[in-house]
Amino acid sequence: MKIPTIRDYVVEKLERMFKPRTVAIIGASRKPGKIGNQVVKNIIDGGFKGKIYPVNPHADEILGLKCYPSVKDIEDDVDLAIIVVPAKIVEQAMKDCAEKKVGGVVIISSGFSEVGNVEGENRIVEIARNAKIPIIGPNVVGVLSNSSSLNASFAPELPYNGNITLISQSGALVIGLIGWTWLYRVGLTKIVSIGNKADVDFSELVLYFGERDPETKCIAIYMEGTDAGREFYEAAKRVSPKKPIVVLKAGFSERGELAVASHTGSMAGAAKLYAAAFKQSGVIMAENLIELYDKSLALSLQPVPKKDLVTVITNGGGAGVLSTDSAEKYGFPLMDPPDDLKQAFRKYMPEFGSAKNPIDLTGMATEKEYYGATVEALKHPEVGGVVVLYCHTAITKPMNIAEKIYEAGQIARQEDKPLVVCFIGGKEVEDASNWLKERGIPTYPTP
Structure with missing residues (x-):
């Protein structure tokens, strides 16, 4: 059901939902393998420090916790209620939540507009x-x-910790992407699976995470469609100057639109209309899941360049050429550094190196040359940011390079300039890349 406008009470109450003191699970189950059992187990295993109240009229205890016949029987206030009952019982559960005055509700149950049960969905929203x-x-x-050690879901674990919030219209992708966060060290602070978005839509979530949640530094969204396009546009326009918003919009193809409609019941809408709205509201588009993570990682950890000159420092000509192509493709063609900076770079390369952008230190570069050239660039007033490319060579150890890049990263923070890294190689390089990412420097496997 389309939201009439962005509602202030929703944005305010989302605080109780994402930082709850008390959680009730309506439809909690004693049977392992049932979602109602798994959600209770996940909340316990995730380390949630608040109070957990299973609700099941046919059980006295679930996983060592006292069980309640109804949410109305819980003596405490309930900040967050998770509903995991069959669709035909959700309406009564929602009435009980209304009587109890719970803070907010997450309905895991399916069987609504995604299968044509629009009327049933509208009743619970009302x-x-x-x-x-x-x-x-x-x-x-x-x-x-x-931040709340809360896994109120049937996903197997909390994501790798960080400062990106992921809002996803696909639940299955949420589960898969949690695995990616650990594999690629992409840190998330919160994940919201919004499914049919019968009530709360993207816009109110964007406003909450953009303006009221200091733990969120970047908002990443997997979107299939929205019936509240104007509201999303206004929310994104308001938030994007303060926090970056990266959106992967699915359903751009004709068959993709049909798939979206059958998946969540959403109207995918015209591709050009979405693209134009994103551009005008300051939203950054991603073309695939890897790009959604890559862009969100960099934007969550680094400031935006304040100058146009982005300096690329490499030990391999091929990597430098690829980075030049990528820079032009994404709208910031590389410019040569000023003469004084070129002269400074010459100290860190042999005669056959290149002080033009990309700066080619050649395959003879060690961690000493990498550190020196990177610091020269970061401290120069005309440089907006630095990209470091490293190809593993026989004369260098990836971890030694990583340690010096990390030292340079401290200067990048002092100068308030972005430092982004690309390490190309095998297992040693992967270990060094993860070491850098764990310390807040975005590192990628390709230029």
Whole structure:
């Protein structure tokens, strides 16, 4: 059901949902393998420090926790209610939540607009809106928050910790992408699976994470479609100057639009319309999942360049050429550094090196040359940012290079300039790359 406008009470109550003191699981189950059991187990295993209240009228205890017949029987206030009952019972569960005045509700249950049950979905939304209780869902995996040690979902684990918030219309992608966060050291602070987005849409989540959640430094979105395009545009335009928003929009092809409609019941809409709205509102588009993570990682860890000159420092000509092509493709063609900086670079390369951008230190460069050239660039007033490319050679150890790049990263922070790294090689390079990412320097395997 389309939101009438961005609602202030929703943005305010999302705080209780993502930083709850108390969580109720309506439909908690004693049977291992059932989602109602897994959600309770995940909340316990995730290390949630608040109170957990399983709700099941046919059980006295679940996983060592006292069970309640109804959410209304819980003596405490309930900040977050997770509904995991069959679709036909969700309406009554929602009425109980309204009577209890819970802070917010996540409906994991499916069987609503995604299968044509629009009327049933509208009824639960009407109950929620009359009670001013935000609903996330239905048809979702759940919500996860590293800052609250809360895995209120049936995803297997919390993501690798960081400062990106992921909002996804696909629950299955959420589960897969959590694995990626650990594999590629891409840190997330929160994950929201929004499914059918019957009540809370992208716009209110963007406003909450953009303006009220200091733990979120970048908002990453997997979007299939929205019925509240104007609201999303206004929210993104308001937030994007403060925090970057990266969107992967699915359903751009004709068959993709049909797939979106059958998946979540969303209207995918015209590709050009979405692209234009994203551009005008300051949203950064990603073309695939890897790009969504890559862009979000850099933007969550680094400031935006304040000058146009981005200096690329490399020990391999091929890597430098590829970076030149990429820079031009994405709208910031490389410029040569000023003469004084060229002269400074000459100290760190043999005669056959190149002080033009990209700066080719040649394959003879060691960690000493990398550090010196990188610091020269970072400290120069005309340089907006630095990209370091490293190809593994026989005369260097990737970890030695990484350690000096990390030292240069401290200067980058002092200068408030972005430093982005690309390490190309095998297992040693992968270990060095992960070491840098764990210390807040975005590092990639290709230029």
